[in-house]
Amino acid sequence: MRVKTSNGKGDISQIPEPTLRRLPGYLSFFKALKINNVEFVSSGQIAANFKMDSTLVTKDLAYTGIKGRTKIGYNVNQLIETIIQFLDFNSQEKAFLFGVGNLGRALIKYHGLKSYGLHIVAAFDVDTNVVNSTLNDAKIYPIDEFRDLSRKLDVRLGIITTPDAKAQETADLMVAWGIKAIWNFTPQSIKVPDNIIVENTSIYSDLAVILNRLNNS
Amino acid sequence: MRVKTSNGKGDISQIPEPTLRRLPGYLSFFKALKINNVEFVSSGQIAANFKMDSTLVTKDLAYTGIKGRTKIGYNVNQLIETIIQFLDFNSQEKAFLFGVGNLGRALIKYHGLKSYGLHIVAAFDVDTNVVNSTLNDAKIYPIDEFRDLSRKLDVRLGIITTPDAKAQETADLMVAWGIKAIWNFTPQSIKVPDNIIVENTSIYSDLAVILNRLNNS
DNA sequence: AATATGTTGTTAATAAATTAACATCTTGGT
DNA sequence: ACCAAGATGTTAATTTATTAACAACATATT
Structure with missing residues (x-):
């Protein structure tokens, strides 16, 4: 199983459907954070919001290729941009x-x-x-x-x-x-x-x- | 309501959510069959319609308590009645x-x-x-x-x-x-x-x- | 500068769902 | 009445998804 890098290129992105289905929910949450001027968010905080396991959040986000920073968490703006890009939500x-x-x-x-x-x-x-x-x-x-x-x-x-x-x-x-x-x-x-x-x-x-x-x- | 006792412990096994989610689709299919005056349908026919495995159909229907007849299949009217009852679709x-x-x-x-x-x-x-x-x-x-x-x-x-x-x-x-x-x-x-x-x-x-x-x- | 801490990211284990295999039964034909 | 066919229903195996455990690591604090 080589789900290693999902650089968006090629058709190897065998992302699990449950993950795919959760991403829009994350996106909505991140947009709300941005409105409240929150700059960084940790996988634990995300997990708490959705009442789910934090490692599942980490895995889901890893599929989009985004990297978090230790002790800091994920950059909210970057999360939003990356997920929109990943899901082709700007494709019209x-x-x-x-x-x-x-x-x-x-x-x-x-x-x-x-x-x-x-x-x-x-x-x-x-x-x-x-x-x-x-x-x-x-x-x-x-x-x-x-x-x-x-x-x-x-x-x-x-x-x-x-x-x-x-x-x-x-x-x-x-x-x-x-x-x-x-x-x-x-x-x-x-x-x-x-x-x-x-x-x-x-x-x-x-x-x-x-x-x-x-x-x- | 009682479904099925899993083991001697006395706790009831809840219906799996995927099964629950498929039942309305079955129901819709059965209603269409009834309109076409089809009286019996086999798990194989149902499975073919939804492009899924026939044993999965059997399992799903078993949760509702309905029994099929060998060589004949399931009674369409009975299927409709049973599923509506099971899902409380007549509860308003x-x-x-x-x-x-x-x-x-x-x-x-x-x-x-x-x-x-x-x-x-x-x-x-x-x-x-x-x-x-x-x-x-x-x-x-x-x-x-x-x-x-x-x-x-x-x-x-x-x-x-x-x-x-x-x-x-x-x-x-x-x-x-x-x-x-x-x-x-x-x-x-x-x-x-x-x-x-x-x-x-x-x-x-x-x-x-x-x-x-x-x-x- | 060193250390403690919190957080990511990976690997392993568990749980759940689907698919496959097989046994059982009931009907229809000979 | 008996046999064969076809379909259900159960048990086992496989696949998939989730949860748990742990290692790596960067940052803030002292």
Whole structure:
């Protein structure tokens, strides 16, 4: 196992998914520290904030390549810069969104996403009432225009916020027109070719955990 | 509720969180099968749909207590009923929501949540423009009225969709007035007493995974 | 300048989750 | 009625993630 240096170059960065998932949380914490003019923070302090083991923090941060200083800790500004860089949160990755319902609309208007590397450049829907309107800087088009827009703009990421029943056909359309990664907000599992990246976000899973903890403890 | 006794010690083995998180996905799949009039489904078919190991499916379903039949598979209707029961998705757990921004509004209007056991009965915000309006059947109140409403209604669950900076003080307020579980949609880690259940939902974690897979593979 | 201290970073051990192997059982066909 | 097939359910092995132990080291203090 040679997870030695993660210089960001090459594809050897086999970072564990749990670590990857924790990094945005750290980032949020560090940003808050910066606002409070805190300059340095130790792995112990970070661990205490998240109620976790300090060595786990150390390991997680080591993946980003950042170095702490003995007796001092980590430089907060450097942490923020390094994590943003590592996670490509300054890349402004362009995305198409399909299905401008409640959730879709919220995601488009949620400008927080922009500072986390995502830029929804256009949306698509079948509802003629919303088509041709504009939310933030994203215009809403009829589905038919996806093909042409897909050629004009170079978009790799597609977001599915359609009704559950439309998830699969939306995914098929995306794959057909060159989308490389799909962010699926429906609970439906979608079938795509192996080279397509799929990330499922299901708030129902979180809800299941909460209800379980509430009722069985 | 009793699940399974691990050994003679009499303590019950809790369901693993990964299993818990997969159950809503299964449920969604089974509901789709029912619509297509499929009556029985085997663990192999389920596993194929989710591209996972079939024994894992078997194990997951075993936790709910449901029994499959050799050569036949699992009864779809029974699966749906059992999982809904197991996850308390028919409990209509009442919830307060704090912060009627883009995301908060989407959650309130998202009637899908209702069929998954959650009923947002009221919301709170500081913005006088939204206060006193009604979304779905949830009225929006000023924060001040939380205390009285908390006494009148018996609500155990609180949802935080405020700006990040307000997350902690909102959590403090919730704890002070008897909320037992907090669903935190901000990336901020909140500090609460040990007996309070906290579930963090961070779409930034999912975003981090997607961007990483897109850029490093 | 020397020392004590607190903090990183590495290696080892434990715990948890997934995958594999196998045994069991029930149904359908001959 | 018997046998074969196919699926569940259990036990073992592997992989992965987390926690613990410890070594190295730079800084502040005396």
